[in-house]
Amino acid sequence: xxxxxxxxxxxxxxxxxxxxxxxxxxxxxxxxxxxxxxxxxxxxxxxxxxxxxxxxxxxxxxxxxxxxxxxxxxxxxxxxxxxxxxxxxxxxxxxxxxxxxxxxxxxxxxxxxxxxxxxxxxxxxxxxxxxxxxxxxxxxxxxxxxxxxxxxxxxxxxxxxxxxxxxxxxxxxxxxxxxxxxxxxxxxxxxxxxxxxxxxxxxxxxxxxxxxxxxxxxxxxxxxxxxxxxxxxxxxxxxxxxxxxxxxxxxxxxxxxxxxxxxxxxxxxxxxxxxxxxxxxxxxxxxxxxxxxxxxxxxxxxxxxxxxxxxxxxxxxxxxxxxxxxxxxxxxxxxxxxxxxxxxxxxxxxxxxxxxxxxxxxxxxxxx
Numbered sequence: 001x002x003x004x005x006x007x008x009x010x011x012x013x014x015x016x017x018x019x020x021x022x023x024x025x026x027x028x029x030x031x032x033x034x035x036x037x038x039x040x041x042x043x044x045x046x047x048x049x050x051x052x053x054x055x056x057x058x059x060x061x062x063x064x065x066x067x068x069x070x071x072x073x074x075x076x077x078x079x080x081x082x083x084x085x086x087x088x089x090x091x092x093x094x095x096x097x098x099x100x101x102x103x104x105x106x107x108x109x110x111x112x113x114x115x116x117x118x119x120x121x122x123x124x125x126x127x128x129x130x131x132x133x134x135x136x137x138x139x140x141x142x143x144x145x146x147x148x149x150x151x152x153x154x155x156x157x158x159x160x161x162x163x164x165x166x167x168x169x170x171x172x173x174x175x176x177x178x179x180x181x182x183x184x185x186x187x188x189x190x191x192x193x194x195x196x197x198x199x200x201x202x203x204x205x206x207x208x209x210x211x212x213x214x215x216x217x218x219x220x221x222x223x224x225x226x227x228x229x230x231x232x233x234x235x236x237x238x239x240x241x242x243x244x245x246x247x248x249x250x251x252x253x254x255x256x257x258x259x260x261x262x263x264x265x266x267x268x269x270x271x272x273x274x275x276x277x278x279x280x281x282x283x284x285x286x287x288x289x290x291x292x293x294x295x296x297x298x299x300x301x302x303x304x305x306x307x308x309x310x311x312x313x314x315x316x317x318x319x320x321x322x323x324x325x326x327x328x329x330x331x332x333x334x335x336x337x338x339x340x341x342x343x344x345x346x347x348x349x350x351x352x353x354x355x356x357x358x359x360x361x362x363x364x365x366x367x368x
Contacts (some may be wrong), residue, residue: 041065046128047139059153060128060136067125069138071106074153076286076304076311077227078106081126084170085116085140086149088158090193090227092305112189114170115160115225117147118214132250134267152250154285154311156239156304159246160223167223169197169213177208179236185213186228186236194228196236198243200275222246222274226284229302229313238302242284242315244275261324268318286311287319294321 021028033039040056044064055061062070068081080087089111116123123140130137135152145165151158160167172190179186182204185197197213199205204216215223224243228235249270256263273280289309292299297319299312 044128045125047141049129050131054128055131058131058136060131060138063126063128063136063138069126073106074151074155075288075306075308076154076156077151077158079151079158080106080111081138081140083122083124085114085123085147085168086138086158087111087114088225089191090304091307092193110172110191112171112191112193112195113175115147115149115158116168116170117162118166118168133252135247135250150247152247154287155247156227156229156284156286156313157243157247158225160225161221161246162223163220166214166219169225171211174208174211178231179233180205184236184240186231186233188231194231196226196228196239196243198224198226198240200244201277227304229304235302238300238315239284242282244273244278245271245280245283246274247283248272262322263324264320264322266318266320271317282315282317284313284315285319286313291319291321294323295319 021030044054045067046054046064054064056064059074060069060072062072063081068083070080072079076090076092078089078091087106089106091105117140119142121142123142127139127141128136129139129148130150132152135150135155137148137150139149140147142165144163146163147165147167148161148163149158150161175187175189177185177187183199183201185205186194187197188194197205199215199218200222203218203221206214206216215221222244224246226239226243228239247269251268251270253266253268254263255266269283269285271280271283286304287295287299288306288311292312297314297316299314302313304311304313
């Protein structure tokens with residue numbers, strides 16, 4: 001079945017390529033782009049750590065091509081890099097429908113907060129530093145000093161590593177701080193969204209001043225920010241328990257059961273603890289509707305909202321989902337000429353639908 005699909009999609013998406021493709025196994029490749037299609041720019045905004053092939057159509061790929069980034073949506077969070085740092089927002093249930101679809105965006109200026117630094121000059125660019133299957137690490141730097149952010153789909157956490165630089169959590173309007181201990185803060189932004197701020201034991205938060213929260217006498221270390229699904233101490237405690245297990249790698253594997261015609265996707269997290277008293281064995285992640293509906297992995301009672309519907313929170317280091325494969329073909333009696341005719345018909349049908357869509361041809365990083 002997989003061979004048939006590869007042939008079909010090769011036929012479909014090579015129809016509109018003007019250069020003659022080169023056959024590669026069951027597919028093909030063209031070394032010349034189609035006309036009127038923008039190709040990725042030559043300059044890549046990345047650190048020296050990022051080596052090898054780079055994805056050009058992932059949800060975070062705008063970091064590679066722009067000085068900072070387009071809006072990023074690692075639901076439930078919405079993010080955007082600019083010269084002041086990383087802007088953070090939760091659109092939540094603030095979504096609306098138009099004839100084009102359901103929309104929930106990132107405000108131009110009214111974010112919940114910004115993670116930046118106390119610098120004389122603003123940041124000049126954001127650099128991709130590392131990535132895995134659904135997480136990415138991005139760096140803001142000034143010479144050897146940096147803020148290094150790690151975040152990804154489903155994660156309510158933003159993990160920050162900082163080196164020779166004093167991080168600041170900045171607000172347009174002073175937030176409501178409803179819980180504060182030496183290394184944990186619970187707050188609500190002027191947008192009505194709830195966050196937890198966590199630093200390892202041995203560090204201490206300063207009192208908020210000039211709408212900024214900083215860490216006492218610390219220019220190198222770790223910080224974790226979390227979007228909280230509710231404003232209560234039990235939720236803050238739950239997130240504090242997981243906050244110092246920083247995700248360093250994510251991996252998804254697929255397995256096809258031919259007899260049951262099911263595909264199982266298994267998602268796993270690799271973590272490191274930045275707090276000696278923590279075991280790096282669990283994180284918190286929120287599953288999309290298409291994941292929790294097809295998963296037997298138990299979830300918690302906490303929920304988030306996004307444009308795809310309700311996201312359910314899970315505690316663990318892995319989860320899986322199974323779905324029935326919808327592609328079943330009766331090809332045993334099909335001759336090569338009839339198969340090519342059938343594939344040509346399907347290709348033409350797909351292209352006729354695509355031709356009617358009002359979408360840009362330059363969609364490298366709309367992503368997942």
